[in-house]
Amino acid sequence: MRSIWKGAISFGLVTIPVKLYSATEQKDVTFHQVHREDGGRIRYKRVCTVDGEEVPYSDIAKGYELASGEVVVLTDEDFEDLPLSSSRRIDVLQFAPADQIDPIYFAKSYYLEPDAQGAKPYVLLRNALESSGQVAVVKVALRQRESLATLRVRDGIFVLETMLWPDEIRTPDFPFLEEDIEVRAQELKMAESLITTMESDFDPSEYHDTYREALQQVIEAKVAGKEVVAAREEEEAGPAVDLMAALRASVEAAKKEREGEPAKQKRAGGKAKDEDKAASKRKTRKSA
Structure with a gap:
């Protein structure tokens, strides 16, 4: 650094x-604006809107636009005493x-x-x-x-x-904050149950930018001259009609996912042990 x-x-x-x-x-994956026909870079010129002439950077100053549309031009000297x-x-x-x-x-x-x-x-x-x-x-x-x-x-x-x-910091001014929205005790309890079921220690390494990875694959495929196949879009679920039923189903799904984690870890551990045993056998045969 x-x-x-x-x-x-x-x-x-x-x-x-x-x-x-x-x-x-x-x-992030950065792009340049280019001419579609030949890939040439698109450049921008600093042009004055009054006389239409290109302006060198040394002649550019800071301007503050008033509500009337008039512009106050500030120089370096104006900033010195701030x-x-x-x-x-x-x-x-x-x-x-x-x-x-x-x-x-x-x-x-x-x-x-x-x-x-x-x-x-x-x-x-x-x-x-x-x-x-x-x-x-x-x-x-x-x-x-x-x-x-x-x-x-x-x-x-x-x-x-x-x-x-x-x-x-902007003040949130949303109409629903003024509404008297009733939440039933059973719904609140079920929502709290869902939070408890999904609770775990935060490990940032478990998350990654899937969009950036997919975009990088598209670019690599272009470079390799391969056909780019669009990924199938998953249908997004609409808003829940029955809030209680949706919460209950979410809790059950979260529990099943949590229960499946030890099994995955066990399989991963068993696979590692099998690989260790295989490596040990190869080492024994080699020494013999």
Whole structure:
């Protein structure tokens, strides 16, 4: 990984120099716009809508459109006096329980690595924060944008998670929230039973992007000159007419799936034992 920012965690009178890295990457299949006839790339020009001339990047400024349609043009000088932190500090503002911060606020995650001289205070703050069971609420400026963020510990590393500001969170305003919708006690109990039946420890490795995998296969088939066969689409079930019956059927299906897991594991274990026995026999014959 390559660091994208250097700065320091400011914790009281303690300064911890750190490097910042993107903690996530979008695994997506990217495409270019091309000419269907010859595969040539489609390019876009920066053209002024007033005179129709192509504009070099050096002559492009930022413009803010008013409600009247008029545009206010801002220059680099206009941005120089703004109160945006340029000290490259991650200022610790407070410490708070993690469960007090709604995940809807989180925007992007970054890893923080200590510089050589910052390793000891980094580990000190990491251990203290981890034992407290809290997260640090901080303020940081990245890419000309000041953000709130949290510092938490994951696998021995500080994770900086930038946050949205409160006025950036939309208020849900849906008509059904004002309706008096009655849920029967039996329906609630059955729904809770379904949740209990499907409850298990979360293992992210059990899930994968089936669409991306299928798309990659289509591309590979194109490259190999094979015929691309469209996958059969499964019919989506419509909304349940009898909610109680649907819940009951869901619980039964979940139970059957859960009961089948030990059998699968047993078969997998038996297969592994058979393979070990076969390997042992081959080894014995070879030594003889």
